[in-house]
Amino acid sequence: MSTAPQQSVPTEKTKKIASALLRYRILAYTTGVWLLVLLVEIVAKYGFGNDSFGWIGIVHGWVYAVYLLFTLDLAIKVRWPAARTVGTLLAGTVPFLSFFVEHWRTTQVKRDFGI
Secondary structure, eight states: OOOSOOOOOOOHHHHHHHHHHHHHHHHHHHHHHHHHHHHHHHHHHHHHOOOTTTHHHHHHHHHHHHHHHHHHHHHHHHTOOHHHHHHHHHGGGSTTHHHHHHHHHHHHHHHHHTO
């Protein structure tokens, strides 16, 4: 009898979860980066009177909207409770938080589903 861990063959469900997780991870990082760029834009606008980067807020808004969709898609596929889903959705609104939450959620999903 072998004591080595056995590799399971990915099922259709785990493939869909892995795909949703990848989309979520990409958008979590993208949202986090655009939020930091938005923070720089706000400092430039209100700290230095430079209002030439008003489009950054619009881009972040669209990126965040896609992040919401991809996060909901993952949450539904892995059946997160409502509080975890809402917390993950809100992570894209606090600078640097999306990076930490993305790591925590990715670790949890990979552990729970063997991805």
